[in-house]
Amino acid sequence: SIRYLTGHPADALLFLSSGGECFLVPWDENLAAELSSVDKIILYNSYKRSFSLAVQGLAEEWRLKAGSRIELSGKFPYPVAVELITTLPDMEIICSDQGLDSLLLKLRSIKDESEIQAIQKACEISNEIVQGIEELLADKRGSLRELDIAQYIDSEARTRGAEGIGFDTLAAAANRSFAVHAFPAYGSELIGERGFSVIDFGVKYRGYTSDVTITVIHGPLSKLQQKMVESVLEIYELALSLIDSGIPTGEIALKIDEAFARWGFKMPHALGHGIGLAAHEAPYLRTEDQNSSVVLQEGMIFTVEPGLYHPEAGGIRLENDILMTSHGLKVMTNSRIIEI
Template structure:
């Protein structure tokens, strides 16, 4: 299947949604500080652009860098952002004119549009009905993107295979003493991921030796501190392959004290519990609630969510957390992490994270994240 038809196929499904909703034009924006992978998903454009989809099934891309867009993007028309003074308001007006959107039509702008900016859009486009809402176009795309298509699952499988290679490699080099510091671990991953054809990492690698593993996300992400020494060391990373990211966490353990052993056992049990509960039709919130309860009964507390979808973003739908606004139901094609963890200011932290694909039958664990006893 060519890339053109993949993108067109995705847009077709969205145009159907637009027709049902009576929306004439939808604007997507990917800009510094507010990324929206919908652009890459719909058109192949990696970043820094506006995308306009009209209900009569045309896609207009307005990129910041026209040379880059010509190389990567597929749309019915391309216009450089500089023609609109690099202002989103001006571009929206230009797109409505170019696509001949009838006056009075509904135009939907991103749900994350800031309140003051929303007022400006409305003021500038009094002849249209400007819509900005949580359960609108953005949510519809999020829902489409939450269930991966065949092309996406293929890419995620490739990313997972590379990830699994790197897990084995990093384990071997920690065991052999070649990796001594957080920096050594992070650099090995960066180097080897790119050698294997990755665009880069899915997010900044977090490598935290025993002195720093107490925090959920180590800050700074990695340093020249010891990694893999006595106690608990955490390595949280993902590779990005043609836009798709994995996300795994390994915990390395050396000479654990009793309190650390207990944390490890509980984390592994929580992981198995979560994996057993994950299947088509399961409520994501319910799985996370069971794990939270399991930790509470063990007199522990997990200070973060149980997991999250992965794909073009390191964190996307479906959410796997115990929050009352979480209504996701698992279905085949969803890919997400399960990552229970416990953290202690004295004993350090441990986390076990893998990437799970929901299949018709149940689950397939794509990655081989694990607790590694040295």
């Protein structure tokens, strides 16, 4: 969330005061000066690269009185919080994920126009890469390895102006596509052998990432594999038809689970998730937790990614990125199932 609040893309500490002041404490002063928008930059080395000394220094600069409340992100390790309590015994130290963390997650779930533009650009680059992958598969059928695909995605993303990939590319040949997320992420196996090969990647532009998945199909398929293809395609279209502003995410996810059950399948992951500065963020389209009551709103951007996985038949997933607008949904990416 430091980049969300300040524009700074690297490691730093961020201090926010109740009076509205915003102080950034980076280790790279030049980068922070170039890219961040804050009230003041103080080099981390000024505090001997110590978190406790940095907090103590800011408390003194802001002239905090005894009993003042200092809230830490819930992501801080417990020993760090204990050390701070020892360093500043006169202050009220709070470490919780229900304070500022929770607020920021909600704010980040609804994108403003500049964020939408950044993700739209990431999606446009992703679409060009998907088209390029399809052409590569046609030109180099039988010789294209997982690592060739992964390197192509990274190179093309950077060539087209992106910062790089949004997360580790997953390129799983037919004999490894049975896992939701293949391990290792990619290797030397050939893409496009008989069955399902799965390619999952994201492009990062100005900090914001896309997230798409294509499945490459090479037949002939077994009856089970054909059934998997038909169900995923049908349920992908069903999901798009269910999406609208004001609809609870859990309600959509439940209907998708029920639809898979009618096919005799169970999807082992959520229908989708938000994207932005992180590859996975709110909103989440799933049924099993408190997020299921979140309703879709204009400005939310999230994935729709129905998928099925079988130890022998392999895995198939179709994932595209969706923007909620005032006129309904907009499909931002053009991932698809590619038959070769």
